[in-house]
Amino acid sequence: MAWISSGVGCSHVPALGVAVDKEITQDDYYGPIFKGFEYSKKWMEKEKPDVVFLVYNDHCTAFDASCIPTFALGCAAEYQPADEGWGPRPVPVVKGNQRLSSHIAQSLILDEFDMTIMNEMEVDHGLTVPLSMMFGTPDEWPCQVIPLAVNVVQYPAPTGNRCYNLGKAIRRAIDSYDEDLKVCIFGTGGMSHQLQHERAGLINPDFDAKFLDYIANDPVTGSQMTHIEYLREAGSEGIELVMWYVMRGALNDDVTEKHRFYHVPASNTAVGHIILENHAEGKA
Amino acid sequence: MTKSEEYDDIPGTIVFDADRSRQGYHLNMFCISLREQKNRDAFTADASAYLDKYPMTPEQRQAVLDQEWNLMLELGGNIYYTSKLAAYHGINFQELAGIMTGMGSTDYRAMMLAGGRSIEGNRNKKEWEDK
Numbered sequence: 241m242a243w244i245s246s247g248v249g250c251s252h253v254p255a256l257g258v259a260v261d262k263e264i265t266q267d268d269y270y271g272p273i274f275k276g277f278e279y280s281k282k283w284m285e286k287e288k289p290d291v292v293f294l295v296y297n298d299h300c301t302a303f304d305a306s307c308i309p310t311f312a313l314g315c316a317a318e319y320q321p322a323d324e325g326w327g328p329r330p331v332p333v334v335k336g337n338q339r340l341s342s343h344i345a346q347s348l349i350l351d352e353f354d355m356t357i358m359n360e361m362e363v364d365h366g367l368t369v370p371l372s373m374m375f376g377t378p379d380e381w382p383c384q385v386i387p388l389a390v391n392v393v394q395y396p397a398p399t400g401n402r403c404y405n406l407g408k409a410i411r412r413a414i415d416s417y418d419e420d421l422k423v424c425i426f427g428t429g430g431m432s433h434q435l436q437h438e439r440a441g442l443i444n445p446d447f448d449a450k451f452l453d454y455i456a457n458d459p460v461t462g463s464q465m466t467h468i469e470y471l472r473e474a475g476s477e478g479i480e481l482v483m484w485y486v487m488r489g490a491l492n493d494d495v496t497e498k499h500r501f502y503h504v505p506a507s508n509t510a511v512g513h514i515i516l517e518n519h520a521e522g523k524a
Numbered sequence: 525m526t527k528s529e530e531y532d533d534i535p536g537t538i539v540f541d542a543d544r545s546r547q548g549y550h551l552n553m554f555c556i557s558l559r560e561q562k563n564r565d566a567f568t569a570d571a572s573a574y575l576d577k578y579p580m581t582p583e584q585r586q587a588v589l590d591q592e593w594n595l596m597l598e599l600g601g602n603i604y605y606t607s608k609l610a611a612y613h614g615i616n617f618q619e620l621a622g623i624m625t626g627m628g629s630t631d632y633r634a635m636m637l638a639g640g641r642s643i644e645g646n647r648n649k650k651e652w653e654d655k
């Protein structure tokens with residue numbers, strides 16, 4: 241049977257992708273950020289998931305204003321890195337797992353989560369930056385990826401509670417899959433940031449620290465946080481953080497926190513990162 | 525413009541909700557079209573003819589031509605869209621933030637390096653009015 245072994249929370253700041261692509265990850269500005277992910281790359285080499293289930297948001301790339309699905313599940317054989325206006329990122333094509341995607345789509349819909357099914361979809365920095373942060377710059381991504389795009393651009397994003405419960409349904413879907421596959425789930429976006437209007441540049445480290453504590457230790461309480469609190473305290477774009485609750489919902493109630501990292505700034509944004517394992521330490 | 529929402533009290537912030545999405549639809553569709561080189565070329569060749577393809581309000585159209593970034597957001601634009609127009613003009617996200625905040629790029633970048641804009645004093649409109 242398939243099983244979820246671990247979860248990763250990770251910002252997907254586009255500037256980090258630019259830093260990787262321009263090979264400036266060791267400079268004074270980006271060096272401290274990529275140092276925070278050195279452990280993560282080593283951890284990932286040992287973790288070796290067969291599949292990464294990656295929760296992210298599209299930034300008006302695959303979806304423009306004409307179509308805004310709240311939850312869009314990738315069911316394609318592969319996903320091309322998109323041209324966001326300055327050429328596609330020079331990263332490998334993202335390979336999917338169509339049979340598993342179809343199973344998850346069917347299971348979620350029967351579980352009363354009304355998913356949009358994407359049989360073709362380009363993926364933007366929201367998906368490719370976390371892959372770069374966790375896997376570096378391989379010629380091929382070392383595992384298959386199933387994307388789940390969540391609307392967080394047009395208010396309202398789904399609630400933290402809904403995301404958390406969707407995570408639980410994804411867990412049920414993966415647990416009921418007939419093939420032996422090890423799955424790592426990513427929740428991406430955030431942390432606190434605001435890109436727009438006169439309050440742009442907002443960063444709230446206290447909020448972010450509290451958020452990471454909730455994610456690790458008390459997701460049921462954390463998932464009840466209201467949209468107004470995200471918007472006010474974490475900035476208008478900080479609401480991306482609800483996507484981490486999809487990841488968290490798919491894990492056990494109790495998890496082992498293997499790694500946590502936080503840094504300000506990357507461009508306009510606070511960078512946050514956490515690695516959670518489903519099993520107790522020492523057990524395979 | 526719309527019924528008052530709790531988030532309208534956040535200072536210097538335009539929450540892109542369904543009402544604003546409706547008002548800004550053609551503005552946003554214009555902006556996102558600039559993701560493609562052939563459209564950027566067409567806009568460069570004849571801005572007026574290109575804008576005619578998108579039935580924006582006269583106010584929105586003027587804001588586009590004047591590069592009034594905050595006004596575009598107030599008229600229903602969303603930052604992920606307007607940033608494509610900014611990119612067309614060679615303005616990146618951080619430079620755009622420098623303009624929207626009125627700080628300029630150098631001061632804005634320095635603020636970010638020093639930890640960003642604090643939440644203290646920036647939670648509600650009353651705090652800004654008192655400043």
Ligand SMILES: [Fe+2]
Binds near residue numbers: 252297299429430
């Ligand atoms: Fe994002």
